[in-house]
Amino acid sequence: MAKTKLFEAWSFRLQQPAPFDDPKYAGSKSMGFSQYNTSSTAQKSTLHAPTMRALLAYAKLVSATENGQSVDGLGAIGHQGTTYRISEYRSANKTDCVVFNPVTGKFNAAQVEDGTQALKPYSVGAGNGTGSGLLFCLMPVLNEDDEFRQKFQEFVSLLESGWADMDAAFECALTLCDNVYRRIENSKQLGSDGVKISIPTTGNISVITQMAMDSGNYAPTGASYGEFTIMQMSGTPTAKASSFQKEDFVAKYALSNRTLTARELAMVPTLPDWYIIPKEVVRVCEHAKVTTASSQPMRNFLFRGEAGTGKTMGAQAIAAGLNLPYTLMTCSANTEITDLVGQFIPDTNGFHGSTPIEDLPKISDITMHPPSVYMMLTGEYDEEKTEDDVLQKLIEIAVGNLVEKEETPGQRIRYVDTPLVEAIRHGYVCELQEPSCIANPGVLVGLNSLLDNCQVITLPTGERVKRHPDTVIVVTTNSDYSGCRDMNQSVISRMDLIYDMEAPDLNTMVKRVMNVTGFTDEQEATKMAIVVRDVAERCRQTMITDGSCGMREFKSWVLSTMVTHDPYESALSTIISSASADPDNRAELISSCLEPQYSRTI
Incomplete structure (x- = not known):
């Protein structure tokens, strides 16, 4: 055969x-x-x-x-x-x-x-x-x-x-x-x-x-x-470089002449010097700006790709190019539509009784030295105080807080905008991360009113909020990973542009990781990048799907190598251990991908 x-x-x-x-x-x-x-x-x-x-x-x-x-x-x-x-x-x-x-x-x-x-x-x-x-x-x-x-x-x-x-x-x-x-x-x-x-x-x-x-x-x-x-x-x-200079990109695609507040300016991402602006990001900004005057401006975009391909960084770069504040919402299997449109939370008016909650001691502190904790709560030091004494004092403080809250007049709950609603209300860039993880299919359908341009959504308070014309929503997802599902077709149809973010080529991988980590040995970084790519490809071929191997793992490997000065040792606890939890899978990846480039140090 x-x-x-x-x-x-x-x-x-x-x-x-x-x-x-x-x-x-x-x-x-x-x-x-x-x-x-x-x-x-x-x-x-x-x-x-x-x-x-x-x-x-x-x-x-x-x-x-x-x-x-x-x-x-x-x-x-x-x-x-x-x-x-x-x-x-x-x-x-x-x-x-x-x-x-x-x-x-x-x-x-x-x-x-x-x-x-x-x-x-x-x-x-x-x-x-x-x-x-x-x-x-x-x-x-x-x-x-x-x-x-x-x-x-x-x-x-x-x-x-x-x-x-x-x-x-x-x-x-x-x-x-x-x-x-x-x-x-x-x-x-x-x-x-x-x-x-x-x-x-x-x-x-x-x-x-x-x-x-x-x-x-x-x-x-x-x-x-x-x-x-x-x-x-x-x-x-047609084969021009896939990156663009920051000075020709940042704030060059503003959608309007609005003046941002100090808080909003602080929310506009600052791109790091090492970041290589990909063509897909520039194209999104171009489409958003050029279509602004049309009856249906392009404001919804989808980035698909493996972990580490730059989806989230791309969303932040879009905000920098449009000179808009950036917000982020991460979805999970338990996300419901109420998590997207806003929630009611207890309103304490910033008051937590006589002792702020963040100042209360931890269990480990109480166990280690009860007299010191008792002094922190009461101002009195007594070497005879035990853990039970401290716990009793904590109960007294908690009851006192409840009494003060009960006696405080006014509203007990208040509505809070989610990052998505905040972006829709004020005209920000919102990254909606991994909506394909949501278990309830009806939630994705419920997103439609949030994604429609210039439409009105009704909040739990009954308030009707019209989508700001500058609002840009960037959906980032990977449908191939465990826990992710196929995106609902009605959501897909509302995406103006869909880009599949590919893993960077070898040269880009090396350039990125050297810029991020400060690693200076380009030849060694190239050798390591080859191993990372081999591991990722081997995982795809052999259906090893319980881990991840990409740019994040590559960066961790390089950083660890800068500490250990032993690429083989560092690889075992970074790219190899991240690729799979199964010992047999790791052994196979070591023999087929790591050892052809690196030998174990005796």
């Missing part, structure tokens, strides 16, 4: 591409095996159709480029710095856009049909993608091997000759296919000669989203062969 999806049995039954589609080339052969074919039994090699299509596409592209011929319709292969290999593989009526990380072995991919711009998911499996697009992207990595490089040069020469010697071409193709198969299937045993790849058992490759492409997360910085037509080169307008 194949170890990877690329070489499952169905893939060997596919039709070979011309001119290798002659039946005499089918099946296993006792020839053309690579140096990595060390079988103790009879050595065999076989043409693999997906690999052959990738080899032929790469050979045609290399030949056309090196001979100064047109590369139109031949795809492209390039790189993004030293992090990614990037390719566009052309096949019948579509293009496979593929990104490969040689360190993690992870692919990201999307298919684009001719005549469209939509990015569709890519899946490896019988009846789906054959994997040729992924293998095409691997060609520069495979070409780092001496045997592959020598045989591939021979393969290109035979192509340029018009396949004048098909016997030689067939044997060369066998060796190349065997080389690719052995180095991928036996990557662990071959060490640096192996090619590590990671494809989920479902065959579903992580999709390249339009947002990730537009923001430049995946943008080739160089083209080795061919010309990219879908994935724009870094530096072009």
Whole structure:
């Protein structure tokens, strides 16, 4: 049984591409095996159709480029710095856009049909993608091997000759296919000669989203062969940086000429120097400001994403860009509609009797030294006072407080605005955090009147409050986490913009954590970021869902390492322990993700 999806049995039954589609080339052969074919039994090699299509596409592209011929319709292969290999593989009526990380072995991919711009998911499996697009992207990595490089040069020469010697071409193709198969299937045993790849058992490759492409997360910085037509080169307008300067953003999107009070000014967030303003935040501010004069201004926005992707920080940045006060409401399973629109609380007029509640002693204080506590309550020190004496005095004080409250005339309860109602009343930015956790589905439906622009809500007091035209509500949620549910469709329909906040790329992760923590070793931070990303990906692949691994855990790991000076030790109590509470899961993450980068210090 194949170890990877690329070489499952169905893939060997596919039709070979011309001119290798002659039946005499089918099946296993006792020839053309690579140096990595060390079988103790009879050595065999076989043409693999997906690999052959990738080899032929790469050979045609290399030949056309090196001979100064047109590369139109031949795809492209390039790189993004030293992090990614990037390719566009052309096949019948579509293009496979593929990104490969040689360190993690992870692919990201999307298919684009001719005549469209939509990015569709890519899946490896019988009846789906054959994997040729992924293998095409691997060609520069495979070409780092001496045997592959020598045989591939021979393969290109035979192509340029018009396949004048098909016997030689067939044997060369066998060796190349065997080389690719052995180095991928036996990557662990071959060490640096192996090619590590990671494809989920479902065959579903992580999709390249339009947002990730537009923001430049995946943008080739160089083209080795061919010309990219879908994935724009870094530096072009569609691949501009995904961050903006603070001086060009903060308070630049004010929705009105209102003057904030001193209290309101204090509630406007101040963005830290380390914060990188993402494109999604700028877009929200742009939409909110530009549509202000319209009959239906855009004021409701939704950020979805994993923990640590910057949803809450993004909501605060929106408030800074709009120069509006920021408020926050966090929902839970027990949240009811009354928790959102306001509550009645006891009104003590700021008076708590002769002894303020916050000044009363704690149980631990009473147990430790009763005479000292008794003196605090009465002003008298007596070494003979016991815990019972202190408790009796506390009862007397409590009864006295109740009597004073009973004798105090006036209202006993009062209404208090929630942060959401305060934002609606005065025109603030309110982040509504994790409403998908709410257990009662009727509560989410009850949000509708709060989300409608310029509508009136009725408070428990009977007061009718009209939504201020500057009010902006930012809903932040993650529907994939335990306790979260699907958002009600009526709430979704009231969102003017919905952004899926993706985990930052490697370079952004490193830059953020270094700015936040003051860590100065960029090489070490990059190495740690690779481990964090590997752990997160491994958790997704193996369905480890009882923990979290993201930017927060990365920051904690770096801070701990600055104390211990031992990344391995610090990883165990930060990213590994946060990823799962199960000992077996943690052991697996240590062996598969941590130890390839760090060894235990003896």
